[in-house]
Amino acid sequence: MxxxxxxxxxxxxxxxxxxxxxxxxxxxxxxxxxxxxxxxxxxxxxxxxxxxxxxxxxxxxxxxxxxxxxxxxxxxxxxxxxxxxxxxxxxxxxxSRIQPAPWMANGHIDNHPNPIIGDPAAAWRDAVAKQETNMGLADWLAMKSMEQEAA
The missing domain is CATH 1.20.58 (Methane Monooxygenase Hydroxylase; Chain G, domain 1)
Structure with a gap:
């Protein structure tokens, strides 16, 4: 239908x-x-x-x-x-019909998150384009801030 x-x-x-x-x-x-x-x-x-x-x-x-x-x-x-x-x-x-791709198989724990360098909005857009986040800009910046505080 x-x-x-x-x-x-x-x-x-x-x-x-x-x-x-x-x-x-x-x-x-x-x-x-x-x-x-x-x-x-x-x-x-x-x-x-x-x-x-x-x-x-x-x-x-x-x-x-x-x-x-x-x-x-x-x-x-x-x-x-x-x-x-x-x-x-x-x-x-x-x-069972999914064709496996390399990104599906190997987990990765990032113990050293990357700090924001340069324009935060540009860094966020880049992260979205690379499929590293699906957060909005404000949430992504809040997460990055928490990561930096914890480091």
């Missing part, structure tokens, strides 16, 4: 109520599209673990607008099956 709305409409047909009753759950499953607008975004939540995570987040069940109690697990399984050709893969099914 192309859009969480289509999943919500499918849920309403299947379990009763209105699409709005289910929209938040389907939006959550597809939120990983924000980071990768390709079908592989599904590896994060379109699996057995994602279904149980949805249940922890949204509760065991919702009560739809028709007054029917619908288990969140039913909704999650419906979503995953609609996107994965009728099957519910495990997280291992997705992860």
């Amino acid at each position: 192309a859009h969480p709305l289509h999943h919500a409409q499918s849920s309403a047909r299947r379990f009763g109520g209105e699409p709005e009753d289910y929209q938040a759950i389907h939006d959550w499953f597809d939120a990983t599209k924000e980071h990768m607008a390709f079908f592989t975004h599904r590896a994060v939540r379109h699996n057995t673990m994602g279904i149980f995570e949805a249940e922890r987040l949204f509760g065991t069940a919702i009560i739809n607008s028709a007054g029917r109690t619908v288990p969140v697990r039913f909704i999650g399984e419906q979503h995953v099956k609609e996107d994965c050709r009728g099957r519910i893969p495990s997280l291992a099914d997705w992860l």
